[in-house]
Amino acid sequence: MIKVGISSCLIGHKVRYDGGHKASDFCQNDLNEFVEYLPLCPEIGIGLPIPRPSIRLEGLENGTTRALITKTGEDITTKLRDFADVRKHQLNELSGYVLCAKSPSCGLERVRLYTPGEKDNRKAGVGIFAQRLKELEPALPMEEDGRLNDPHLRENFVLRLFVYSEWKALPRPLNKKDVLAFHTRHKLLLLAHNQPAYRALGKRLGELEQLNESFAQDYIVQVMNALAKPASKANHTNVLQHVQGYFKTNLSTVEREALAQLILEYRAGLEPLSAPLALFKHYLNLYPKDYLAGQSYFQPYPQSLRLRYGL
Ligand code: SF4
Known part of the structure; x- marks a missing residue:
């Protein structure tokens, strides 16, 4: 718990x-x-x-x-x-x-x-x-x-809570493999919340030779700070369009256009975030992709909390 x-x-x-x-x-x-x-x-x-x-x-x-x-x-x-x-x-x-x-x-x-x-x-x-x-x-x-x-602040707090609980659950002492897997799992979430931090953290981890306690502490503080700002519609749109690219060979022209249109409708405030996400989950079931399936972005906290309906 x-x-x-x-x-x-x-x-x-x-x-x-x-x-x-x-x-x-x-x-x-x-x-x-x-x-x-x-x-x-x-x-x-x-x-x-x-x-x-x-x-x-x-x-x-x-x-x-x-x-x-x-x-x-x-x-x-x-x-x-x-x-x-x-x-x-x-x-x-x-x-x-x-x-x-x-x-x-x-x-x-x-x-x-x-x-x-x-x-x-x-x-x-x-x-x-x-x-x-x-x-x-x-x-x-x-x-x-x-x-x-406030629905945005509530969602943001719960999201950070679940991400941090995953960090706390990593076996101690921390090892590089687990930290890299943690980072990979939350990549799209970071991209949605803070693009500069997403890039900077990716670069730091890419250059990391040996993990030590001070690097790990500094890393998680930066991750949590990056997630502390609720993701904007523009940033979500960017992530959704990025995810769309993974399905380009799976979908028909009509399906691709409908998906692109749904993302733009979300961007315009006509559809909630949960609409394109539900369609992506459906496509993920039909066309499994390991990297996307592991992304916390699609389900960062239990659905029954109903936190994304107002976003
Ligand atoms: S928990 Fe904090 S805010 Fe609540 S009564 Fe105690 S000191 Fe005051």
Whole structure:
């Protein structure tokens, strides 16, 4: 089972400052079928009570951020960072993390960041726990609950989650053969998300003589960063047209034209991505091709999550 970290309040634990939760429908009723959650509440973990006083994130002149209990001024930054550090091994087993938005501990972006001693703030902070998590696990796919309501961002997070879980499942210590096979399997996905990264990573792997841990770590961070941007219609169209080339000797002129037309209709927003993909799967059954059959692009996550219908 794929292990996913999650802010406890998002799966209904009543751990928020006001004694409530912030249950995420998608996490509780859809994604839960495919993952095993590791629920963590950093604020409870460092010993704060329920209910508890508010916490304020402050941006300091040296560019760092601190978290204070607003009422007492107690600085809890180190405790929140340490909460992540002592769980380093558990966090390293995860393939993704869903964080609660806006929280001074868990928020991934746009958390209210105050100027010390003042009331003015801007939405520019990252929660202390989330920041430490990013430092410890730079390749780990992370997303906030609210952003998962957007079909493109939801699809993108789940896609990264499943790709990263495949990486985590590779036998350790990593060997060059497995890394090359991983890269080959995700080539079209990379092409759809980030063409420059697709080319650069292919070149680096092509020139690789011996695999070492630092190369592997750098490689997977680059792959996950490349996939973090949802694929555009133009890039999907490029991939679909590329795939079409594999069938040129199998299809009749009429079939080729119908396929080309369907791809253009997808590009124009008249058909969902799932339409040309379904036709390609059909042709793959009729005319098997090992390279394409192994591509995660056609089915990067379980179909029952219905993530591509809105794309
Ligand atoms: S946002 Fe994070 S710290 Fe706040 S209640 Fe949820 S899990 Fe706990």
